[in-house]
Amino acid sequence: MSAPLIDLVGITKQFDDTLVLDDLNLSIQENEFMTLLGPSGCGKTTTLRIIGGFTQADKGQLFFEGKEISGVPPHKRQLNTVFQKYALFSHLNIEENIAFGLKIKKKSRQYIKDKIDYALKLVNLDGYGKRMPDQLSGGQQQRIAIARAIVNEPKVLLLDEPLGALDLKLRQDMQYELIRLKNELGITFIYVTHDQEEALTMSDKIVVMNQGYIQQMGTPEQIYNEPENAFVADFIGDSNIIDGTMIQDLVVEICGVRLPCIDTGFGRNKPVDVVIRPEDVELTLPTPDGLNGVVSHLIFKGVHYEMEVEAGGFTWLVHSTSLSPVGSKVGISVRPENIQIMNKPASEDEEAIANDE
Amino acid sequence: MMSKRLGKQLLAGPFLLWMVAFTIIPLILMGIKGFTTADGAFTLENILAMGSEMNIQALILSLQLSLMSTVICLLLAYPLAMILRKMGDSNSVIVFLFVLPMWMNFLLRTIAWQSLLEKEGVINGILTALHLPTIDIINTPAAIVLGMVYNFLPFMILPLYNCLAKIDDNVVNAAHDLGANWLQTFVRVILPLSVPGIISGVTMVFVPALTTFVISDILGGSKILLIGNIIEQQFTVSYDWNTGAGLSIVLMIFVLLSMALINIFDKDGEGTVL
Numbered sequence: 127m128s129a130p131l132i133d134l135v136g137i138t139k140q141f142d143d144t145l146v147l148d149d150l151n152l153s154i155q156e157n158e159f160m161t162l163l164g165p166s167g168c169g170k171t172t173t174l175r176i177i178g179g180f181t182q183a184d185k186g187q188l189f190f191e192g193k194e195i196s197g198v199p200p201h202k203r204q205l206n207t208v209f210q211k212y213a214l215f216s217h218l219n220i221e222e223n224i225a226f227g228l229k230i231k232k233k234s235r236q237y238i239k240d241k242i243d244y245a246l247k248l249v250n251l252d253g254y255g256k257r258m259p260d261q262l263s264g265g266q267q268q269r270i271a272i273a274r275a276i277v278n279e280p281k282v283l284l285l286d287e288p289l290g291a292l293d294l295k296l297r298q299d300m301q302y303e304l305i306r307l308k309n310e311l312g313i314t315f316i317y318v319t320h321d322q323e324e325a326l327t328m329s330d331k332i333v334v335m336n337q338g339y340i341q342q343m344g345t346p347e348q349i350y351n352e353p354e355n356a357f358v359a360d361f362i363g364d365s366n367i368i369d370g371t372m373i374q375d376l377v378v379e380i381c382g383v384r385l386p387c388i389d390t391g392f393g394r395n396k397p398v399d400v401v402i403r404p405e406d407v408e409l410t411l412p413t414p415d416g417l418n419g420v421v422s423h424l425i426f427k428g429v430h431y432e433m434e435v436e437a438g439g440f441t442w443l444v445h446s447t448s449l450s451p452v453g454s455k456v457g458i459s460v461r462p463e464n465i466q467i468m469n470k471p472a473s474e475d476e477e478a479i480a481n482d483e
Numbered sequence: 484m485m486s487k488r489l490g491k492q493l494l495a496g497p498f499l500l501w502m503v504a505f506t507i508i509p510l511i512l513m514g515i516k517g518f519t520t521a522d523g524a525f526t527l528e529n530i531l532a533m534g535s536e537m538n539i540q541a542l543i544l545s546l547q548l549s550l551m552s553t554v555i556c557l558l559l560a561y562p563l564a565m566i567l568r569k570m571g572d573s574n575s576v577i578v579f580l581f582v583l584p585m586w587m588n589f590l591l592r593t594i595a596w597q598s599l600l601e602k603e604g605v606i607n608g609i610l611t612a613l614h615l616p617t618i619d620i621i622n623t624p625a626a627i628v629l630g631m632v633y634n635f636l637p638f639m640i641l642p643l644y645n646c647l648a649k650i651d652d653n654v655v656n657a658a659h660d661l662g663a664n665w666l667q668t669f670v671r672v673i674l675p676l677s678v679p680g681i682i683s684g685v686t687m688v689f690v691p692a693l694t695t696f697v698i699s700d701i702l703g704g705s706k707i708l709l710i711g712n713i714i715e716q717q718f719t720v721s722y723d724w725n726t727g728a729g730l731s732i733v734l735m736i737f738v739l740l741s742m743a744l745i746n747i748f749d750k751d752g753e754g755t756v757l
Contacts, residue, residue: 207656
């Protein structure tokens with residue numbers, strides 16, 4: 127792997143008495159779409175602000191292309207930010223907004239004009255140059271905010287929940303737009319969001335954060351399919367997190383029933399957390415020695431039915447395209463490869479981190 | 484539906500009554516007085532009275548002093564409003580301290596300045612005790628400007644602070660992010676965004692300063708006549724209500740013209756007071 131573009135080493139940040147980031151280490155590669163994902167207060171925005179230069183870390187170092195930039199003010203960093211709620215200059219029209227950074231850098235008039243045209247085309251807002259920001263919709267303003275940042279040709283674009291203020295449909299459109307932009311520009315995106323769907327859709331790499339710690343780092347597939355702890359499993363999508371016991375390699379006991387699984391190396395008779403995604407639960411006819419239960423709730427969700435099944439003292443969340451009416455007796459079966467075994471948190475401290483939202 | 488709308492319109496009733504009784508009718512009466520002689524015959528003399536040498540001088544001096552106080556207020560208030568904005572929520576005590584004098588009677592405050600500034604007053608007493616040269620500004624235009632600035636400063640601070648506090652931190656951050664240093668950010672972003680606040684503040688200081696007669700009376704020792712003093716004397720000393728009304732109309736036109744001039748800078752109309 128080549129040398130990272132940005133390196134955070136031992137970053138610690140405290141606001142008043144709250145530890146927001148605790149000894150955070152993170153490397154970001156060139157041309158990567160990396161998402162910092164987590165609930166509010168997990169430290170993701172603070173991390174972004176430290177990279178952008180708007181917040182100073184109490185401890186630790188920040189490297190950009192191998193050089194330490196911890197003390198460099200924001201206006202001298204080779205990165206640009208797209209802020210929450212756009213932060214356009216309301217007294218300037220769209221062209222002037224986009225030209226802001228270029229005028230500061232004293233670029234020629236022709237260069238600025240070409241850049242404005244290019245940027246407006248890139249974000250599909252050709253011909254909007256003379257309008258004022260408040261004449262544009264939220265989605266359009268957000269695209270202008272992106273255009274305003276990228277005309278400066280930053281090596282890294284920082285995006286702080288840029289789609290948070292948009293409605294669902296627009297958010298989905300903008301996700302595709304952002305992926306396209308990233309591919310066209312070939313620059314590094316660091317994206318902050320609390321929306322797990324957004325993170326899964328767009329990222330090359332997701333960093334799941336909670337309480338100032340990195341919980342898990344990996345590709346969207348890894349994060350979704352192989353969550354490393356209960357917090358990640360719970361935060362990324364719906365899941366059934368069940369107390370279980372690893373009887374031996376390849377056998378786990380949950381709700382009093384032994385099921386085959388594909389995990390090894392947990393030891394014998396060890397308590398574990400078992401994660402099963404709702405779409406991986408298969409409902410069958412009741413079986414004599416299997417896990418049986420009763421459907422207690424049913425909601426039609428469009429793509430699938432969402433059901434709750436009371437079985438073995440646990441309420442199972444089940445997504446299925448076939449309908450089992452409320453009150454019907456069903457059996458529950460899960461393929462071995464869809465059972466995800468996780469170690470219980472080792473210490474109470476870790477448990478607090480994992481459980482706290 | 485009809486009754487609901489009628490009900491809402493009735494709510495405006497008390498205010499309308501107030502406006503008619505205490506603003507519109509007096510304005511009409513003033514207009515009539517201003518354009519008639521004591522016998523009730525039509526005349527332009529009361530209006531033209533402003534052209535006399537003494538009145539013109541007073542008007543120019545009023546414009547000079549009120550303009551000067553407005554500029555000083557702006558220069559004092561802007562940095563303070565910026566500091567208050569930076570402080571965020573913890574600034575309420577300071578805002579309170581600046582607004583506190585407004586709770587005291589305007590006359591009392593001005594008279595207090597008189598006794599502070601007097602030749603044998605408090606300030607000179609302290610200066611003499613310290614063997615420092617005394618300051619001798621009572622009964623000069625400087626004392627009047629001081630009184631105006633002191634009395635009207637809160638009216639500059641509040642609208643400015645309100646306007647600056649509304650500027651999103653991220654808008655300022657965005658300017659830095661795009662390469663602007665502190666000065667560039669101020670000139671290109673903060674200052675233009677605060678124009679509505681500047682206009683409100685300027686209006687709220689300039690208009691009362693232009694028309695005041697109390698401050699010039701007390702701190703100018705009735706040696707310095709502002710246009711406000713001349714109009715006041717027409718009513719209270721000469722009992723010539725017609726001339727007083729005529730001069731008031733001219734002064735009102737000056738105020739309106741200044742406002743129109745100021746509002747040219749206010750594209751959004753956010754700072755409009757009139």
